[in-house]
Amino acid sequence: ATVSVLYWFNPKKMHQLIRTIITLLLVTLTSGCNFPHSSRIACIGDSITRGKGAAPYPTLLAQKLSKEGLKAQVRNFGKSGVTSSEYLQSEEYQKALQFQPDIVIAMFGTNNAKWAEWETYNNSGRAYVSSMQRLLRGFSNATNVFVLTPIPAYEPRSMFRLSVILYCFKSLLWEVKTALSGDNVSVHLIDTRPAFVGVTGTPPMSSPPIDCIDNGSMVSPVHPSIKNVLFRDGVHPNSRGMHIVAELLATSICPDRTLNISYFSPVPPFTNDTVPHGVISDIEKKFSRKYNRRRSKRR
Secondary structure, eight states: OHHHHHHHTOHHHHHHHHHHHHHHHHHHHHOOOSSOTTOEEEEEESHHHHOSSSOOHHHHHHHHHHHTTOOOEEEEOOOTTOOHHHHTTSHHHHHHHHHOOSEEEEEOOTTTTBTTTOOOIIIIIHHHHHHHHHHHHTOTTOSEEEEEOOOOOOSOTTTBOHHHHHHTHHHHHHHHHHHHTTSSSEEEEEOOHHHHHOBTTSOOSSSOOHHHHHTTOOOOSSSSOHHHHHBSSSSSBOHHHHHHHHHHHHHHHSTTSOOOOOSBOOOOOOOOOOOOOSOOOHHHHHHHHHHHHHHHHHO
16 A cells, blocks of 8 residues: 555656646547447458558558548458459458448449449349348448549440549448438448549539540649549559548548648538439440340350
8 A cells, every 4th residue: 555655646657647637638638530439340342442552541541540540440341353242252251240340431432333244224223222221231230321423444444434533432322321321320322422523623523525535535734634633543442542541531430630642622412312213425425335235145
């Protein structure tokens, strides 16, 4: 007891204790994050989540949240090459469920939008909505889900349907959010498209013609080519592109922080506006005829 009393009345020990308490209070008061410091965050998705050639956005997100005072456990459960429905059968999904996260971050759709996968909005789109609902409802302990629209895939054009990525998934994810609204979870939608298409100097992203994007005219006077600035291969983001994804997420999780991206306009709010599904470019018509012929032969 005497030793304990001497410890507490030791000026040096008391000074250290007070500094520790003040530091903890400052972190708590200044953190703009709406989640506890013990949060477990699971990131699920395809190769864009898994990472290819650059530090993946889950790694960068953990660093950014740490700077905001949120010492969360951020785990990467991405699997390369999968669609949303294929991920349901993956080992990574089972590991993500076992992690029992409080927060889930999901980005799917790039592989769903491949020419070999996507048929029509009504069948492929409905299948996407159904698989996303199943994926997210598997996380029974999660109280918050952040779902991102897939970022544009510019190359190769013979593999990915750019117009599907740009125009279909926003409204499809709104359906997912609506379907999950009755569950005990908050669904937050993040539109990545303005960041990867609406770089400063380009036409606005509200309703650009698809031809404007497919024929390469969507170019910034600052950057000669968006895909060369933000992508390593036209599909997977480079370090700058991954930084953008992590910034969008960090600012959504910690709304009081400032979005640290200086070369594109502020991201507009995610609203259920009218999405033009029917217009496709000459390039897409060409590949559409090609894949329809293949499907008819298989039948």
